[in-house]
Amino acid sequence: MVQGAANWNTGMTQEWLQEYVDDWVSFYRKHTAEGEVASYIPALKEANQDHLGISIIGMHGMKIRSGDVDVRFTIQSISKVLSFIVACMQRGVSYMLDKVDVEPTGEAFNSIMHLEMKPLKKPFNPLVNAGAITVSSMLDGETSEEKLQPLLSLLEEIIGHRPPINLEVYESERESSMRNRAIGYYLLETGFLDSDIEVTLDTYFKQCSIEVTIDDLARIGLILANDGKDPDSDQEIIPRQVARLAKALMLTCGMYDASGKFAAYVGIPAKSGVSGGIIAVSPPRVRNEPLPFMDGCGMAVYGPALDSKGNSTAGIRLLRHIATQWDLSIF
Amino acid sequence: MVQGAANWNTGMTQEWLQEYVDDWVSFYRKHTAEGEVASYIPALKEANQDHLGISIIGMHGMKIRSGDVDVRFTIQSISKVLSFIVACMQRGVSYMLDKVDVEPTGEAFNSIMHLEMKPLKKPFNPLVNAGAITVSSMLDGETSEEKLQPLLSLLEEIIGHRPPINLEVYESERESSMRNRAIGYYLLETGFLDSDIEVTLDTYFKQCSIEVTIDDLARIGLILANDGKDPDSDQEIIPRQVARLAKALMLTCGMYDASGKFAAYVGIPAKSGVSGGIIAVSPPRVRNEPLPFMDGCGMAVYGPALDSKGNSTAGIRLLRHIATQWDLSIF
Amino acid sequence: MVQGAANWNTGMTQEWLQEYVDDWVSFYRKHTAEGEVASYIPALKEANQDHLGISIIGMHGMKIRSGDVDVRFTIQSISKVLSFIVACMQRGVSYMLDKVDVEPTGEAFNSIMHLEMKPLKKPFNPLVNAGAITVSSMLDGETSEEKLQPLLSLLEEIIGHRPPINLEVYESERESSMRNRAIGYYLLETGFLDSDIEVTLDTYFKQCSIEVTIDDLARIGLILANDGKDPDSDQEIIPRQVARLAKALMLTCGMYDASGKFAAYVGIPAKSGVSGGIIAVSPPRVRNEPLPFMDGCGMAVYGPALDSKGNSTAGIRLLRHIATQWDLSIF
Amino acid sequence: MVQGAANWNTGMTQEWLQEYVDDWVSFYRKHTAEGEVASYIPALKEANQDHLGISIIGMHGMKIRSGDVDVRFTIQSISKVLSFIVACMQRGVSYMLDKVDVEPTGEAFNSIMHLEMKPLKKPFNPLVNAGAITVSSMLDGETSEEKLQPLLSLLEEIIGHRPPINLEVYESERESSMRNRAIGYYLLETGFLDSDIEVTLDTYFKQCSIEVTIDDLARIGLILANDGKDPDSDQEIIPRQVARLAKALMLTCGMYDASGKFAAYVGIPAKSGVSGGIIAVSPPRVRNEPLPFMDGCGMAVYGPALDSKGNSTAGIRLLRHIATQWDLSIF
Structure with a gap:
């Protein structure tokens, strides 16, 4: 695994980030073995336990996609x-x-x-x-x-x-x-x-039962990161107050009864579903040194192997790693 | 009450802010009548139900103090x-x-x-x-x-x-x-x-039973807002990881079983005590227009009249008003 | 009210008992005012709050019926x-x-x-x-x-x-x-x-929604008192083990979350319904002096005004009085 | 094991009963292996897991004692x-x-x-x-x-x-x-x-921590069976109303959260303790054929191996067997 101690100051190109994320996805994929695919309805049971994918969309068109990005799954x-x-x-x-x-x-x-x-x-x-x-x-x-x-x-x-x-x-x-x-x-x-x-x-x-991809969810996350506005068109899609409220709710209640731990370890608003998807929102943040996606981004992972709380085992770990490396926490 | 639609862009002096806050303290003081002073121990019962005070300390020495700022109370x-x-x-x-x-x-x-x-x-x-x-x-x-x-x-x-x-x-x-x-x-x-x-x-x-003032608490809040470092000396007083964790915890669990509502309506890490104090932390934030204390600040209110959840009635309202006016929410 | 200190030893005719029971029904009817008729379904709401009736059927054909005995109600x-x-x-x-x-x-x-x-x-x-x-x-x-x-x-x-x-x-x-x-x-x-x-x-x-009268319920109670056999025909209608089990269950769980109190104060197996009926079972008992229905009897009351637990207010009091006077407790 | 289909009608001497009970104690002793001796305090842990004893005292001096009758244990x-x-x-x-x-x-x-x-x-x-x-x-x-x-x-x-x-x-x-x-x-x-x-x-x-033997407990049970009076002296030791209430309470709540099952399967007032003792009360009962201890009796078992509810594993089974054989149920 590429170590996280990168100097983000200079030359932090999309290619570099892509390389890092690819690396991390490979590394955390093994954690899919620790979880179990939801079985309470037949259709969910057919998911591929090994799948892990992530999509990140930033404010100015920067996109990182890695792993099993093209799987369609229900939003749950x-x-x-x-x-x-x-x-x-x-x-x-x-x-x-x-x-x-x-x-x-x-x-x-x-x-x-x-x-x-x-x-x-x-x-x-x-x-x-x-x-x-x-x-x-x-x-x-x-x-x-x-x-x-x-x-x-x-x-x-x-x-x-x-x-x-x-x-x-x-x-x-x-x-x-x-x-x-x-x-x-x-x-x-x-x-x-x-x-x-x-x-x-x-x-x-x-x-x-609405069917989505992680690209779809990452884009929704981006709109929430930008307080409800589409960053491309600058048009308000969700009222600012509602977008804010949704993020607060996601942070305190989004990850089932592991929400407190997710807030403590990852520190960004997120919501998971039993099909293995997680949407996460990284609002713009203030730091002393340049970091990836400082203007905010939307993120989504897909990893259908779930832990006992109902959250994607590998997905949570991958998000936690990225949040730590890029210092995404809102706290 | 001075209306909140101030133009913060220019001339946002400490005096102006002071005037606003004085105004808001006067306005919200009436809500002290809706609560009740904690009575489970005799010493707490002697608090003055009408008291309301706030202290705000920013990164570069800016301070706003208003209302009953000099009361000493136990930190609870x-x-x-x-x-x-x-x-x-x-x-x-x-x-x-x-x-x-x-x-x-x-x-x-x-x-x-x-x-x-x-x-x-x-x-x-x-x-x-x-x-x-x-x-x-x-x-x-x-x-x-x-x-x-x-x-x-x-x-x-x-x-x-x-x-x-x-x-x-x-x-x-x-x-x-x-x-x-x-x-x-x-x-x-x-x-x-x-x-x-x-x-x-x-x-x-x-x-x-440690005795503090809101100035003390606001200063603690400031250190937390600055991720554990003293902004004056730039010395680390609390390790960054611990300060971050404390803030996450305050946001999800700090206001008793009204923590979710406080996160939704106010949106900043805070912790209240049964003596009527609340410490609140506003980390640095990114906004399109200048706003007060954008580099982060520590805040504390004192208002011993409590609501049924154990939080200062007037204090919560005052913090909510300020958070809305100055757009303090971390979401 | 006729005092309970009757000498049961001699001349304890059905007429005498009838007189007592009539008296007690009159006395306890006023407690119907303390309860409320069940209102969760329209049909129950139409019951007459003032009603109170009792039916007692003994082993050898002795019957006491008093009050509003002819009302048909659902068994619930x-x-x-x-x-x-x-x-x-x-x-x-x-x-x-x-x-x-x-x-x-x-x-x-x-x-x-x-x-x-x-x-x-x-x-x-x-x-x-x-x-x-x-x-x-x-x-x-x-x-x-x-x-x-x-x-x-x-x-x-x-x-x-x-x-x-x-x-x-x-x-x-x-x-x-x-x-x-x-x-x-x-x-x-x-x-x-x-x-x-x-x-x-x-x-x-x-x-x-099966419709019954208190005579019907008292007769069911009699069969249970007689361990499942019809005392007239001596035929087994309910297997002995099942009748016994039913009585044990009624005693420990029959009166909703007032079952413990009913066992303590009245001491006989009973089951109440939200329409105001209560079936009660008095098995044969050993006493030093002759008492009414010592061979066992089935009893039923109807009084649709319910207490907060869902039991007939007047009915419970009437049964308690009779159980005390005639020493019916199985303990 | 001597089969239970004894003809109690004639020749039901104390010797015969003793033989039966000895047999049953031997049979049920193996169930001590299924339980565990209470371990939450050191003194209890020292009890002998294999112990099983029973004492039965009837109204007119008839006594059956079998198994480990002389162990002293705390009443709990x-x-x-x-x-x-x-x-x-x-x-x-x-x-x-x-x-x-x-x-x-x-x-x-x-x-x-x-x-x-x-x-x-x-x-x-x-x-x-x-x-x-x-x-x-x-x-x-x-x-x-x-x-x-x-x-x-x-x-x-x-x-x-x-x-x-x-x-x-x-x-x-x-x-x-x-x-x-x-x-x-x-x-x-x-x-x-x-x-x-x-x-x-x-x-x-x-x-x-009061120390007793099963003989002591059986004697207390006898007084309760006789509604508070000592059957030998005919003197009231416990007021009748209180003795009755105690029995009702034992039946509904005496065997921890297995009280309902004990009432259903055994059907007599009883109370167990964590040291392995159980006191049980058989009030006088009416039956068509002569049965042992029809005038009532007090019973006590000791068997320190407990089931998950805290009741003596072997003790409960032994009582259940005796209650079934002798038809002790109060229902």
């Missing part, structure tokens, strides 16, 4: 950030924060227990299943198609094409995710749902 | 950040993270329940009581005096004098805080304590 | 005892005890939390909703009609006619009981259900 | 029944039930969690540690000696001599039982303790 829980953003754009931040809390939970992502334990029974945050299902219920529209329309349009605006919904995964989720159905009915009974339960669950299962 | 839970820093300096970061988790809990600061619910029974993080008591047990030394020596020296190095321990508060804590004693014995039984239980509790009660 | 949770009995008859006691625990929970009847907290996630007992839904899934048959057939036949054998299912209540339950649906899907996911989820829930909602 | 949690009885005699039943609930908990005996989860934070019942410590605080007296005086006198009255306190075990408990200390301080903070915390804990540790 990463969609929770996007549906929350869309709901905030439709309903306003105050309305949303009234309905869903933004506190880290300390519990597993699919916990029902914590709903029952808290007097208010309000979902802890939009990035656990209970909160995300509540958010899906708040999207405008009567059908899941109507509800997802603005989310898909937002994605199209960012990544340049309308991403497909993987119907096989969607069917699979719909038929197998009984825990989510349990959560949905629980929320229905406690009065948190704004829409029909079946439409809500359908929306949730569909949004999880 | 803010000491948890300091003892964690000292323990990391003594034992190393890896050792500490092995013994105490760094996950937000979603539970109240004095919860025993979450220890019992989790298979490992490992304290969630160093900023809840269970974690902080564990940290106190890890400080070097056989007696509470020995254990606190390095912490007090660190403070002396930062604030220029050795802060006193308020003996009345200490006695009061020691005699009344039965919940902490329960937590201590629980930890003893599960094997997390590295020192004698009574020495550990004594250390914990004493560190909570 | 009392059906949980019956479906458990039928499932034990079909599958055997060992199979059942393997799938559902028989431990009191300390939690509310409709808790999901306790499923998640326990490593095995096995329903605590057949008399909380999670356990009862599991039991319904184990009844033989592919449809809810097939599943309920043996239960209705058992009832017919005991009470002499096939009880109707109140379709209005059934529809109402099916449409409004989202918590039960949540529990059902949770159980489905953890693998405890033996049948299709919708068939299981349908069975559960239907069995809760 | 069985003392919780006795201190509750004494506290009821001193304070009255209503006062006690106001301070401590009588609900089964579903939680382990040393749980703190359930205190925190319930709004009232009232100890669930006098037979879990939290409840028992609360009860110890309510015993009359300023010192642990004064508090234990009436309990020891009651024991003396029942068993004919004043039982010793095993000082080694007491010291050991006092020094090692940090969880109980944690519970004690927790209760102190929530205001449930009536006495000084150290006196309370001292009382609790001492009462657990």
Whole structure:
């Protein structure tokens, strides 16, 4: 492995960075053996456990891509950030924060227990299943198609094409995710749902089944790094306040019940999904010496072998290494 | 109230900022009426519910002080950040993270329940009581005096004098805080304590009783904002890695079970104490237009009237207003 | 109120007992004002809050009936005892005890939390909703009609006619009981259900909607008091081991999270339902002096005004008074 | 093993019963290998894992003793029944039930969690540690000696001599039982303790260290079976209401979180302790055919090898076998 003690001051060309990242991807790929591919739905089980890829997109067109960059995978829980953003754009931040809390939970992502334990029974945050299902219920529209329309349009605006919904995964989720159905009915009974339960669950299962690549996610990360503006066109795609809120939420709650550790060790807003993707956001930072992507960048990794918390084993390690080498932490 | 739409570009003198902050302190002081002074120990009950003060110290000597700046108060839970820093300096970061988790809990600061619910029974993080008591047990030394020596020296190095321990508060804590004693014995039984239980509790009660002013806390905040270095002497007081870790921890867990909301609305690392103090850290930031304290600053507020979570009602609002006006969020 | 210090030794005729019981019903009726009629489904809300009635049937034909004895009401949770009995008859006691625990929970009847907290996630007992839904899934048959057939036949054998299912209540339950649906899907996911989820829930909602009178319930109680045999025909209707098990379960878990208090204050196996019915079983007992119904009896009260635990306020008090006066406790 | 299908009708002499019980003790002794001797305090660890003994005392002097009957062991949690009885005699039943609930908990005996989860934070019942410590605080007296005086006198009255306190075990408990200390301080903070915390804990540790034999316990069981009266002298030793309440409590909460299963499978009031003792109470019962000890009896087993719930593995099986053979169940 190329040692990290590079002098970034001079000659830090895209080629050099590419070489480093290629090296790191090779090195961390072995950690894919430590995790397990998600098995709760058949479609996820077919993922290639050895895969590891990363895409980094900077402010001024600099791109680093390495490893298995072309795999298409379903976005899964990463969609929770996007549906929350869309709901905030439709309903306003105050309305949303009234309905869903933004506190880290300390519990597993699919916990029902914590709903029952808290007097208010309000979902802890939009990035656990209970909160995300509540958010899906708040999207405008009567059908899941109507509800997802603005989310898909937002994605199209960012990544340049309308991403497909993987119907096989969607069917699979719909038929197998009984825990989510349990959560949905629980929320229905406690009065948190704004829409029909079946439409809500359908929306949730569909949004999880949107198919993306790490290039797509890195580009979304770039927009968030730039506070919602497209750095090329300078156009606002997500309102600044919403983009900021999304990043705060990702930092405190984005990596399931390992969010605290990710904040401590990596220190950048991120959100992972059970298919093995992680989106990460590096905002512009102030340092005494030049470092790669100091103007900010969007990053995404794909590595379907997961640890016990549900995060990509190799992906987390790769991001941690890069964050340390390039001093990406926001703290 | 002076409106926030100031043009910071030119003529942003210390006097102007002072005027704004004075204004905001007056405005938010009325929110002291909404909270209640902590009553669980007699000494805290005597605090003046109307008090509100703020101190801000920037990188190059700029200082803003407003409101009730001269009140001396006990540091309480803010000491948890300091003892964690000292323990990391003594034992190393890896050792500490092995013994105490760094996950937000979603539970109240004095919860025993979450220890019992989790298979490992490992304290969630160093900023809840269970974690902080564990940290106190890890400080070097056989007696509470020995254990606190390095912490007090660190403070002396930062604030220029050795802060006193308020003996009345200490006695009061020691005699009344039965919940902490329960937590201590629980930890003893599960094997997390590295020192004698009574020495550990004594250390914990004493560190909570260290007397400070908001100027002291703001100066500590400044050192953290500058990644552990004193900006005047450029000397490292806290190792960079430890300072970074402390800030990550403050952001995810610093404001009790309102940490997520504070991250979302204010967006800077902070830690509050039950006596009404809050320390907050604004690291250097990148913006397109000049803004106050862009090189970073330490901040502290004092407002003993607390909300139901244990945070200063007026203090939180004042910090939120300033963070919004000056765009301090790290996200 | 007629004082209880009667000399039971001589002349303890049915007329005398009737007079006492009438008196006690009048006296305790005022406690109906302290409770509230269940409101979670419209059909239950229409019950008359003032109603209070009791039926007692002894071994040799002695019957005491007093108050509002002719009201027809849905059996609700009392059906949980019956479906458990039928499932034990079909599958055997060992199979059942393997799938559902028989431990009191300390939690509310409709808790999901306790499923998640326990490593095995096995329903605590057949008399909380999670356990009862599991039991319904184990009844033989592919449809809810097939599943309920043996239960209705058992009832017919005991009470002499096939009880109707109140379709209005059934529809109402099916449409409004989202918590039960949540529990059902949770159980489905953890693998405890033996049948299709919708068939299981349908069975559960239907069995809760069986319409009975207190005479019917008292007669069921009599069979249980007689260890499963009809005292008139001496024919075994429920196997002795199953009847015994049902009584043990009723004593430890029958009165929701007030079961311990009911055991302490009243001391006989009982099961209540949210419509206001309570079935109670007084097995034969040994005393030094003659007392009413010493050979055992079945009892049932109806009083739809419920306390916060879900038990009939006046009904519980009336049973407690009778149990004390006649020394019914099994302890 | 002698088969259980004995004809009890004729010739059921003490010798015959003795032979059966000897046989059963031999048979069930092998189950001692499945458990483990309690190890949390050194003194308990020294118990002989292979030991198994039983003592049964009937109403009219009939005694069956078999196996390791002469081992002296500390009474441990069985003392919780006795201190509750004494506290009821001193304070009255209503006062006690106001301070401590009588609900089964579903939680382990040393749980703190359930205190925190319930709004009232009232100890669930006098037979879990939290409840028992609360009860110890309510015993009359300023010192642990004064508090234990009436309990020891009651024991003396029942068993004919004043039982010793095993000082080694007491010291050991006092020094090692940090969880109980944690519970004690927790209760102190929530205001449930009536006495000084150290006196309370001292009382609790001492009462657990009272040394008994199974003959002693069987005799206590006999008094409870006879509703508090000594069957020889016909004198009331424990008020009838208190004896009844104690039996109800033992049935619903006496066997830790296996109480429900014990009620279902064995069906008699019992209380176990971590040293391997179990006291069991068989009240008089009505049956169609003569059965041993139909007038009631007290029973006690000793078998220090414990299962995961803290109950004697062999002891529970032996009691279950006897209860089945002799049809002891109160249901």
